[in-house]
Amino acid sequence: MRYYAGLDVSLEETAICIVDEAGKVIRELRATSEADALIETLSATGLGFERIGLEACSLSSWLHQGLTRAGLPALCIETRAAKAAMGAMPNKTDRNDARGLAQIIRTGWYRAVHVKSAPCRSARALLGARRTMLNKQRDIENAVRAVLREVGLELASVDAAISDIVEPLLAVLDTMARQIEQLTKRVLDAVRVEPICRRLMTVPGVGPLTALASRSTVDQPERFRRSRDVGAHLGLTPRRYQSGETDIQGRISRCGDELARTALYEAAHTLLTRCQKWSTLKAWGMRVAQRRGMAKARVAVARKLAVILHRMWSNEAEFRWSKAPAPTAA
Structure with missing residues (x-):
């Protein structure tokens, strides 16, 4: 039985x-x-x-x-x-x-x-703690601005009552800035000794945060049968509703790890707007931007980045800047 x-x-x-x-x-x-x-x-x-x-x-x-x-x-x-x-x-x-x-x-x-390994859970916790600190820092900065608007943002005219309100917030911001710096240093230290992250960082637009987020999210590349399944796993593929004669394709599903999805979106934005070196990936993304707008191009490139990073990890391959094959030695 x-x-x-x-x-x-x-x-x-x-x-x-x-x-x-x-x-x-x-x-x-x-x-x-x-x-x-x-x-x-x-x-x-x-x-x-x-x-x-x-x-x-x-x-x-x-x-x-x-x-x-x-x-x-x-x-x-x-x-x-x-x-x-x-x-x-x-x-x-x-x-x-x-x-x-x-x-x-x-x-x-x-x-x-899939239950992730302990190192990946630790890396995920580190990235989550850093993002939480950044979000709270932004909230406190907005609170300081809201208080200062009461006096027209003129610091010279701030009275004692306003100073008593603002100074504790500024002290918290100073402490948070130091703690965020320490968390960022821990991220850089973790990436420096991780060969997989260093390989992923050779992709234009992918920095330490994106590499570590992808590493901690995927954990084991063999659990995905195809590299393009990673895009769906991270919620970067469109929703679809089909019933009878109705067939609607909507926005991306946004399921899966939000931290990795956000990091890939930011990496796509960096690739399209800041990277000066030409690549087939950037050229493809710019063509999408011309047809459908920059916002959709960033999502499309983020999905493409997820596929590329998984393929590089699985095959232990380097990033290809163009589709032309590498020259062979004579």
Whole structure:
């Protein structure tokens, strides 16, 4: 008899439902949302599990790593697919969610999510922390400008009350600038010792941030069957709705890693507007800009960059500035 388990993970406690191959509920349990506690609870049942599924969330990478190390067949499933499959349930509870996950795992109506390696998760956290700091810095700068507008942006006329408001904000900005500089230095240090990132940075427009974002997002290039699948994975391909005689192609889906997608978009903008050296990629992007506008050209070049970076990584190839083959030695 084969058994399947669904784990509905929350911050403190996880609801567990175990079903057999016919879909009958065998056991319903609860355990602390820690890898050791889940391993102990599942092992105590004495059942041989075919698959153990948990929905992708902030804790799933850590729990998945612990369960797989213990020899349990754990896998993460895509959140959107799980939500769509369980949307017919009238009542949403942790118990019902665990039951739904168990049935999804049993029937195979799920899409497995790649769990990234620890170095890639660390790099992703570094880039996310830096972006958060930059966003907060911009918010505080806007707050300072809003306060100074009360006096017409004339610093000489700022009274004591306004100074008492602005000075703490300026002190926070000074601290944040130093911390952002340290985070940026950590990014540069990580890229400097990473051969893959250094290879990706040979592409025009791709800097350390874009290279590290692509590296941490893809993690393992062989998990993509084709290089062009990376563009769809990052949400850089158009949505499509087709039903009967209706066939609508919309804007890009914007699914996947927003950090990597934004970095590639900025790299595309740099390539089209700042890079002076000619390349086939830039020429193609400028032709798209002439036909459809610069905004769509940036998206198209960002998608093309995602494909090129993956192909360079997979084939250990160098960036080709033109389509002409490299000259062979005599």
